[in-house]
Amino acid sequence: MQMMTIANELRFAWSARALVWVMVRREVASRHAGTAVGVLWPYLQPLLTVAAYYLVFDVVFSMRLGADAPTHAVGTFLVAGTLPWMAFCDAVQRGMTSLVDAGSLLHKNPLPPVLFTVRAVLASAVVYGPLLALVALAYAPLHHFRLGFWALFPLFALQVALCVLLGYLLAILAAALRDVVQVVGFSLSVGIYLTPILFPLSMFPQAWRWVLWLNPMTALVLGYQSALLQGGWPSASVWWALVVWLVLTAAVLNVVAARSRDQLVDWL
């Protein structure tokens, strides 16, 4: 019975996908309402960050990584991890605040709360998905569209799924206790150092590598790096880690969602 809570909610979100899509488009549009550049703004910011990495590290300084790194150009390496990481942070943070932000709407409309988390995460995905595709095209000389390149699609899909689950979990926790938002915000700003984004996994002390696997993005970033930089299919450990993270998050979310079901809207 309880196992069904989260599955039911997601099933409902699926059946209301037309509404979700309207909400997503609106969410993206609302972020640039009243600006001149309009819909480009959400895309420009991450794009410019990525471009800056490339210019600074690869064009201006031409920095090089060690021999056992997946690629030698530092900027190219950084971008492959940074962009998915930015997507992750954006989606999780938007998902986390989605319920509190939608409080007044939820008080007045009989809509299931999960729709708002899904909306927030998807609104983030429609920004970062195309950006990732753009970067993937620019990396064609590295991956040559070999088989591994196509792993990008399942990777991104899994990332979005993980963000929905994690975002919803955090959103419920944040509804109960607003401090969660602060703690997670801090964790995300530290998290980039606990993910093999700024350094190849091989440069991290062997004895402490297990710490990196406590971070759901480690598997994803390794997957993206191997797909983008080498066109190699990500190793089995990447997929396994992702599955474990998804199942674990779903299980915790299921418990928390069942416990808060009657009262969630009262807390907003």
Place this chain on the structure above:
Amino acid sequence: MTPGGNGKRGDAVLAVQGLGKEYRLYASPRERFKSLVTGRAHYRSHWALRDVSFQLRRGECIGVIGDNGAGKSSLLKLLAGTLQPSAGTIERVGRVTAILELGAGFHPDFTGRDNLYFGGSLIGIGHDEMARLEPEIVAFCELGEALDRPVKTYSSGMAVRLAFALVTAVQPDVLIIDEALAVGDQHFQKKCVERIQAFRDNGCTILFCSHSPYHVRQLCDTALWLHQGRVMEMGETEPVLLAYETHSRLLSADAQAADDAPVPVLAASVASEAAIVSATVAGLDEEQVQEDAPLLPGPDLEVTITVRGRGDEQPHVGFMIEQTRGVGITSMVTHEEGAAPRRLPDGTWRIVLTLPELPLHSGDYVVSVYLFDHSGLVVYDQWHQFLRFRFVAPVRTPGLVRLPHHWS
């Protein structure tokens, strides 16, 4: 989505069984978080509603009355589906529209039209259907060109007009309305009331929640009195309202007795609110109104009503005569007859109502006085059945009212 009115009158459209809503009060958000994580809960529970059961049939109009905190809002939110019940079940048939708080959910940076489409999708009106409904909504809300301006440029009245036009664009099967219909200006208020009445005539079931017995009497066939989260009485409007009013009067009498002596400050703060100051019938000494109703001395009934208005707003006054058993005979309000109280030098308003040659038969009668706002929709104060009198008519035939007539 079944449009209303296609079912037969008499089908149950809303069935509530053993409905309860528990609010868990945690000592702090930290406790709330802890209970969420550990599953062990330390909270005080407050049941805002308990064991509420009723059934509404198509075309019925029910008024929910009760003191503040009696659970009216919780009931409405549960029925609207924005809150989850802690106990019991709600069965709804067809489209349920709730007018809880209008205008919320509009994005200030988008135009009215854009918000219309988005708001529509939230209440189940798709893009195509909205395109079909749009002209009618635009006509109803009377926003004109403002519809293509961002909502942040709207006055609160404009936003509410748009919201009302939107939520009532499609005739629901059940309409849930919360509290005073203070929507926009007088002209628009009238339109709103007309639209709601049209829904009702088309067989829409209406659940209407109000402090105002006047509105409940006007609109509803059935009343539900909630007291401390439980159904105190439910049934035909008049008996339930009478019971509720008796309860309220006792309550306010108690409160008055308790408050009477010590705090003159209270009187000052009350003085700023609109209220009936006095209502006297010429020739009657209302002090001695006890068991025996006093006799009206002359053939005319002359009532002098003095009220305190709200600021400079022109108040309106209503008057009603009933038989002592509570059967209404006639009532009259100034705002429908082009009359208005005059302002006195001390800021209060006064009007004298005269019923010449009171066309009633002999009997015991009871009168009530009401104070309305300028639009006549908000009841600021009421003295319900405050004065009884006996009247001896110059005719000996039996009857109740002497109607204008002639023999030929």
